[in-house]
Amino acid sequence: MITLDRRRFLMTSAATLAAAAITAPAFAADPILIGVPTAQSGPVGVADQQDWLNGVTMAVEEINAAGGVNGRMLETRVVDIDLLTPEGTVAAYQNLTEQGVHALAQSFAIIPQPAMDVAAVTGTPYLNGNTSQATLDLIKSDPAKYRNIFHIDVAETWYGAGLIRYLQDAKAGGWVPKNNRVHIVQEQIGYTQVISKATQDAIAASGGAWELGAVTDIQFPVQDWSPIIQALKEQDAGVIMIDHWVAAELASFATTYVLDPVPGSLVYLQYGPSQPEFLDLAGDAAEGFIWGSVIGTYADEKGAAFREAYQAKFPGTMGMVYTGSGYDTVHILATVWASVDPSDFDGVGKAIKAIRHRGVCGTYTFDNDTNSGTSYPNMTDDPEGGQAHLIFQVQDGAHKIISPAAFAESTLRPAPWM
Helix, strand or coil: CCCHHHHHHHHHHHHHHHHHHHCCCCCCCCEEEEECCCCCCCCCCCCHHHHHHHHHHHHHHHHHHHHCCEEECEEEECCCCCCCHHHHHHHHHHHHCCCCCEEECCCCCCCCCHHHHHHHHHHCCECCCCCHHHHHHHHHHCCCCCCCCCECCCHHHHHHHHHHHHHHHHHCCCCCCCCCEEEEEEECHHHHHHHHHHHHHHHHCCCCCCCEEEECCCCCCCCHHHHHHHHHHHHHHCEEEEECCCHHHHHHHHHHCCCCCCCCCCCEEECHHHHHHHHHHHHHHHHHCCCEEECCCCCCCHHHHHHHHHHHHHHCCCCHHHHHHHHHHHHHHHHHHHHHHHEEEEEHHHHHHHCEEECCCCCEEECCCCEEEEECCCCCCCCCCCEEEEEEEEECCCEEEEEEEHHCCCCCCCCCCC
């Protein structure tokens, strides 16, 4: 059954695209090709990659149902990618550029520079959610080479700095931590190490509001969380940050932790619970944990309508991050292609650089020296000036946005162990 909200969402999007198709200049009737490297197997990242592909697929079908872009249908070219090797990354991206795709769109490449370098050879517009300060630095260091490469979100550093900001906001909202210590459990890859350092820097800059309690190392795959939980109990920090991103392992942590928790501590699981398997595997043990994402699907009118339409098409547990951002990315491309020949890669890149697009994950702008998004409230005070750094809590078996206030659908609840 199609509800009123879903119908309004689909009709509004279709009408916008149909208007663009009527008023924009016409190009050849050949399809416009979007290359989507998608990991289909492997120990990490598959759920995120599938979420992205689902969002891309939904947008492509919606746009084509409205007549395409200037009468040209969108088509995806999907190839498997080995996320854990540079050779596998290069092979996937070369496969797609050799097929003549008009754009590359991927949730993330774990080893991003090889992907960027392949795209840079042809100048193919490449939009991604790599969430990597190192790759933003690459773009800044050679803007001519990487001119058509765009990060739809911001650096991973905001996971750390943004957490400390959230803790301050939560205190202002009435939460009383049992102490001001933050215990960080950090995995060893570069991504989590950067987040850990940013968290520690934000704690040091807090003027004594927060104190670093301890830093405990873990190594993927974590075979047994019991020693880690014992270390957490010994430190007894007011805030526990599990700086890890693999949903299945975080689900294992949650199910172990609730059997012998640290009473009164707020537990932040960084990003991984956004992946569907976290709720599927953790079940009731997920209740009360908080987590965040620097980009995610809103629960406002636009976001809620998208969520409903997505769930109708893809039943089951919905990922909260790459579903909406994959969908938004295709709409950004379609908007640009309505007035720029898709084969004019530099023209498309310039149009993306200048765009301001309000999607289901917030507002996308790229007019800066890193071709990347803007984080609210970390980088702008305007709720519509960027993508909100969303903090979620698992409540009654579902992810609920609890911060920032402008986009919250609930408030922080005491977890069962609190």
